Each structure stands twice: as C-alpha cells, then as structure tokens.
Amino acid sequence: MKTEKEKFNLPSFIINNALKIEKVFILMCIISVIMMPFVKVNYDLTKYLPDTAPSKQGLDLMEEEFGYPGTARVMVEGVSLYEAKRAKDAIENVEGVDMVLWCDTSTDIFQSSDFIDEKEIEDYYKDGCAVMDITFVEGDTDELTKEAIDEISSILGDRGYMVGMAVQTKSLQENVAKELNMIMAVAIVMIYIILTLTTDSWAEPILFLTVMGVAIILNKGTNLFLGEISFLTDNVVAVLQLAVSMDYSIFLLHAYTRYKEHGMGMKDALRAAVDEAFKSIIASSLTTIVGFIVLTFMRFRIGFDLGLSLTKGIVTSLASVLFLMPALIIRMAPLLDRTEHRSFMPAFKKSSRLIFKFRMPILITAAALALPLYVAQGMNSFLFGNASVGAGEGTQVYEDSLKISEIFGRSNMMMAIVPAQSNVKEKELSEELSELPYVKSVTSLTDELPEGIPEDFLPESITGLMHTEDYARILLYTRTKEESPAAFDAAGEIEEIIRSYYPDDSYLVGGTPSTMDIKEIIVEDYALVNILSLIGVFVVVMLSFDSIAIPVAVMMPIELAIWLNMAVPYLRGEEVNYIGYIIVSCIQLGATVDYSILTTSNYIDSRKKQGLSKRDAAISALEKSIPAIFTSGSILTICGYILYFVSSISAIGDLGHLIGRGAWMSMLLVLGVLPPLLVLVDPLIRKNELARIKDFISDRRKKKNVGQRSHKNN
Numbered sequence: 001m002k003t004e005k006e007k008f009n010l011p012s013f014i015i016n017n018a019l020k021i022e023k024v025f026i027l028m029c030i031i032s033v034i035m036m037p038f039v040k041v042n043y044d045l046t047k048y049l050p051d052t053a054p055s056k057q058g059l060d061l062m063e064e065e066f067g068y069p070g071t072a073r074v075m076v077e078g079v080s081l082y083e084a085k086r087a088k089d090a091i092e093n094v095e096g097v098d099m100v101l102w103c104d105t106s107t108d109i110f111q112s113s114d115f116i117d118e119k120e121i122e123d124y125y126k127d128g129c130a131v132m133d134i135t136f137v138e139g140d141t142d143e144l145t146k147e148a149i150d151e152i153s154s155i156l157g158d159r160g161y162m163v164g165m166a167v168q169t170k171s172l173q174e175n176v177a178k179e180l181n182m183i184m185a186v187a188i189v190m191i192y193i194i195l196t197l198t199t200d201s202w203a204e205p206i207l208f209l210t211v212m213g214v215a216i217i218l219n220k221g222t223n224l225f226l227g228e229i230s231f232l233t234d235n236v237v238a239v240l241q242l243a244v245s246m247d248y249s250i251f252l253l254h255a256y257t258r259y260k261e262h263g264m265g266m267k268d269a270l271r272a273a274v275d276e277a278f279k280s281i282i283a284s285s286l287t288t289i290v291g292f293i294v295l296t297f298m299r300f301r302i303g304f305d306l307g308l309s310l311t312k313g314i315v316t317s318l319a320s321v322l323f324l325m326p327a328l329i330i331r332m333a334p335l336l337d338r339t340e341h342r343s344f345m346p347a348f349k350k351s352s353r354l355i356f357k358f359r360m361p362i363l364i365t366a367a368a369l370a371l372p373l374y375v376a377q378g379m380n381s382f383l384f385g386n387a388s389v390g391a392g393e394g395t396q397v398y399e400d401s402l403k404i405s406e407i408f409g410r411s412n413m414m415m416a417i418v419p420a421q422s423n424v425k426e427k428e429l430s431e432e433l434s435e436l437p438y439v440k441s442v443t444s445l446t447d448e449l450p451e452g453i454p455e456d457f458l459p460e461s462i463t464g465l466m467h468t469e470d471y472a473r474i475l476l477y478t479r480t481k482e483e484s485p486a487a488f489d490a491a492g493e494i495e496e497i498i499r500s501y502y503p504d505d506s507y508l509v510g511g512t513p514s515t516m517d518i519k520e521i522i523v524e525d526y527a528l529v530n531i532l533s534l535i536g537v538f539v540v541v542m543l544s545f546d547s548i549a550i551p552v553a554v555m556m557p558i559e560l561a562i563w564l565n566m567a568v569p570y571l572r573g574e575e576v577n578y579i580g581y582i583i584v585s586c587i588q589l590g591a592t593v594d595y596s597i598l599t600t601s602n603y604i605d606s607r608k609k610q611g612l613s614k615r616d617a618a619i620s621a622l623e624k625s626i627p628a629i630f631t632s633g634s635i636l637t638i639c640g641y642i643l644y645f646v647s648s649i650s651a652i653g654d655l656g657h658l659i660g661r662g663a664w665m666s667m668l669l670v671l672g673v674l675p676p677l678l679v680l681v682d683p684l685i686r687k688n689e690l691a692r693i694k695d696f697i698s699d700r701r702k703k704k705n706v707g708q709r710s711h712k713n714n
Helices: 010-016 016-036 054-065 081-092 143-159 165-198 204-226 231-261 266-297 302-338 348-356 359-377 398-408 422-433 461-468 485-501 511-545 549-572 577-609 614-646 650-680 681-685 689-713
Strands: 041-042 070-077 099-101 128-138 160-163 228-230 381-385 412-419 439-443 470-479 507-510 575-577
Touching: 010 016, 010 266, 010 302, 016 204, 016 302, 041 204, 041 231, 041 485, 054 412, 054 470, 054 507, 054 511, 070 081, 070 143, 070 302, 070 398, 081 099, 081 128, 128 143, 128 398, 143 165, 143 470, 160 165, 160 398, 165 204, 165 228, 165 231, 165 398, 165 614, 204 228, 204 231, 204 302, 231 266, 231 302, 231 398, 231 511, 231 577, 231 614, 231 650, 266 511, 302 577, 348 359, 348 614, 348 650, 359 549, 381 461, 381 577, 412 422, 412 485, 412 511, 422 439, 422 470, 422 485, 422 575, 461 470, 485 507, 485 511, 511 549, 511 577, 511 689, 549 575, 549 577, 549 650, 549 681, 575 577, 575 650, 577 614, 577 650, 577 681, 614 650, 650 681
Parallel strands: 041 228, 381 575
Antiparallel strands: 070 128, 070 160, 099 128, 412 470, 412 507, 439 470
C-alpha cells in the first residue's frame, strides 16, 4: 500500500515532467496546424435548418432531383439592346452557368425599336442598362460557380454590377480570409498593451499570449473532428477564446508570484500555484462553459456548431494553462524576473469609496430602469437570413445592390418544386402566379414548350433543368427584397397557391422561405437557451457558494447589463442580426458573470475571515476586484470592438459590437450595482442556507444510521 508521499500528486507530476509536457504540446500544435487547412467552412445558413423545416425538406428534394443551383443578378450599364444581347449570350456560354433570364426570351430585340414596347421590357432594360438573372449549374459555394463569377465579371468589365447569393458567398469567403488575420493581429497588439499596463513584468504579456496562442491552435485544429464549421465559428471563436480565457493564465501567474513573495522556491511556489489554480480556475470556468454549452441545444444547428467550438476552446485553454504554462514559467523565470517593472495600476481606494458612497442612487436608478430595458430589448427589429450576413454596408455587394435596385428595383428568386403530374395543371399554376402584382416573371417548362409539341421532342439538356421523372421546377422572380415583411407575405401567398394545385409533396424554396423558417425556429431557440443559461449559471453559482440568495445577487447586474446592451439597438432604431442577439445573451452571461463571482467572493472573505463591517467589506471587495475586472473586461471589450470595426461582414461586426458593448456594461453594473445588493442580502449570505440544509440532512442520516445499528445490536 502506498504512503501519503507516494500517492500520485498532479501538481508535482506537472512540475517534474515539465519538459516532456512541453514536447507533447509542441507535437499537438504541429498536428493541429497540419489539420487546420482541412477544416471545411460553411457559408450557407440554410444548411443549419433542422430536417423538419419545410424549406429544408424542399431544398434537400431539389438538390436530389435538380441539384442545388447558385444564383446571381448582374447589371451592365451604358449598353444598347444589341450589346446587352451579346453580353447575355457570352454569359450563357460560361462554363458553370445554367441559364440566363433576360427580356429576349419574350421580346424580339432585333426588330425595329419602333415596334419594341419599352414598358414590356423595363424590368430588364432601362436607361441604357440591362439586368439579367443567372442560375448556375452548381451551388453558391462551389468552385465552378466561383470561377464562373470571375469570368462573368471579366465579360462585364467596369460597367458590370453583380449581386445574389453566389456573389455574396464568394465575397464573404474572400473578405473572411482577408480580415481574419488583421483581426487577430490588432487583437494581439491591443491585448499586449492592456496586459503591459496591468501586469508587473514586460515579459508577462508574452507568456500569456503564447499560452493562449497554443490553446487557439489546438482548438482550431481539432475543429476537423466536427466535420464542418460555420464561417461565424471560424472567425469569432479564436478572438473570444483569447479574450475570455486570458484570466486563467493571469490567475496562475499571480498565485505563483504570491507564493514566491512568501519565501517559497520557484518549483515549490509553482506547485502550490498549480494546486490552487486547479480548484479556482476550473470552478470559475464552469459558468463560462455553461453559458456556451447551452447554445448546442438550439434547433438551428449553427448554435451547436458555435457552442461546441467555444466550449472546446475553454477546455483547450484550461489544459494549456494548467499543463503547459508551468513549463513555460520555469523556462522564462529569469526573463520574468529581469523585466519586472512597477505596477501602472492605481490602488482604487478612492474610487471604491466613491462608488459605495453613491450606492443608493445607483441601485434606485438600476431598479427603475430594469423593466423599461427588459421591454425595450424585446422590441428590436431583427434580420435572420443569409442576405443579412454578407452584404452589409461597406461591401462591394452592398454597393452593387444599391445601384441595381436604384434602376430596376428588387428581384428575389424563389423556386417551386411540384410533382410532375400534368403539364396542363403546371401551366395553369404558372399563369396564376404570373398574374400576381409583385411577380416579375415565372419560368417553367410548360411555358417554354410550344403548343402541341410533346416534351419528348426537346433535348434532355433543356428538359432536365426543369423536369425530372417525378418533379417539376418552376422559377419565380418577385419585386421584393429577400428579407422583408412584404417578401414574407408574398412567399406565404405563393405557397398557398401552389398547395391549392398540389396539396402534397410541393415546396417553395429560396432565400425568403428559408429565412421564414430560420426566423420561426431561432425565435423559439432564444427562449430555450436563455432559460437554460440562466438555470445553468444559477446552479453552478448556488453550489459554489452553498446559497440560494447569492446567485440571485450575482446574476442581477449581469442580466441588467444584457437588457441594457440589447435595448440600445431599439433605442437607436437599428436592425440587429438575430444570430448575434441570441449568441451574445449567452456569451455575455457566461463570460462576465465571473466579475460578479469575484466581487462576491472578496466580499464574503472580508466579512467572514477579516471580520469587516458590511460597508468596509463592500469597499474592500471593490478595491480587490476592480484591477482584475478592469483587465478582463477591457480585453473582452477591445476584442469585441475590433471585430466590429475591422470586419465588413455584418453578422460578425454586429456580434462584435454586442460583445464589446456588453463587456463594459457588465463591468460598470457589477461594480456599481452588486456591492449595495450584497449589503442588502448580507444576512442571508452569512446564514449559508444551503450549507445548513446539507448539515441538517447529514445529521438526520447520521442519527438514522445510529438508530439502525442500535436496533441491530438489540
């Protein structure tokens, strides 16, 4: 049997095997770097719809029967009808282009201009500008489609403008690749500056960033095991991981420094610091993990994708801090000692007293604003679909869209997939749809088929685009945006008409129907993840403090900060991307609730261990907490705003804006609202109600066991 000294001790194992652990991490980093290029990135939000969504069922059926074509809309300005016709013919001959819809399908443009009714062709030719709707052979993200877009762009030259999902997706991919490196570079520089101001050595920020860099590489490489990740995950997780996990490495180094100052040798101090870090860092990370993991319960599966990657990021950060960082501290110890500098952080004594002095006005103001903010944050105008993601202000797609819409208005393509039962019924449906005031054009095989000519007389290259053995495809273009109340109403009416002809096995697919399903599903998801995150964090905090009152006090400032953050877009009249809205509510709770936990822990220590009065304990808690909260909150704020200012992708920019603004709001409300709340619930805090319940249950069990043994003996 092993003695106490011979028993396995993890901190000692880490210190004694530091060199080997270092080599293991180097090997894992090399493997992760090799895996990273093979991680597939998805740019289509419709891929994350559940299989039960009607538009997803329709898309799957269309892909199976006809393929999943990409779409684009192009305009060329300063051309005659004949020049536009030549451009259209050239585009049709581009490899990867399926069909091009223009006015020459219904009007003979070679006849004298005196016989051409300008009103009939104004949807396609006006003021020397021609606009055409293009359908590609392959999907929006396919390499063949991207090559086709490049060739079309060269055909049109400087006079061309291009929009549509295929163009938007290509632009999105190019912008993502270009901006990601810039975002990380700016984030690293800004975080280095913050860490330099808040630490005591010039080399400490290098140590922290090295550890976090390793954790990010491991997380990005292991994304290969997820099969495919969203562009949102690929872009924001690394920055959020860097911002949220930095506290762990700061805590470990500060604990190591503290033990050294108490006279311990380097390895003994490091061993004690690792032992302390295991208990506190893992406990602290649980609230963050809960906030992230609940995203995986979303029916809209981008939440699973993002939540799992964020959670994995926290795990790799914990592993890097607890196992790799001690080895790096041993290696960098002489450099850390040589580069020590005086602390640039003030003591915060006066500011702590000032905050507590105005506690009641702060608390009353917060209480008065709570209900209005809660109502306001639920009244935002939201965007849900693909079009709201990659065509934001500042992108070429956005500028081209404005130019085309200014001349020709909107054009939104949808496709009806119906059973191939009867050409007569299909033609009647096409004619009824054509008569709708917002429908610009309807294209079906029965419309193109000359009267009296059997379908079999046409080549398969033509019929295969619109008919298969079992299904027919009908293309519709409406004069609406892809995402708007008018577009939703139009799609709803079109679906009703289609089902009046084909009650079963008929679908309407396209950006608008998919966005309608995304909207319905994601709104339900918000209610679910919001409740789960609140319950999860509440339980973790409750078990950590053995109290029911403390979690209420801890979470109130954070929830108020979330409501305030989400109310700002409504008050400013801005539209919000709903994906960012739902994700940030979990991220802000999970990432910033630690500010409340730290302040509460410091308050309880001041009351119970130091015996301070409620007032002095609150001031002491502020004084101890402000430096750590300022460091962590500043990093998260800066990283969020970097995403906002650097990224031209609206979904990423909006997410960054919400994260950055939410971080500093959480900081201010925790420091302003929590101390007076803790003073108010102080009697409950000192009772440790859960601990007393546990003791009561334990005593009852002991008495029961004693009684049972006594009965047996008798």
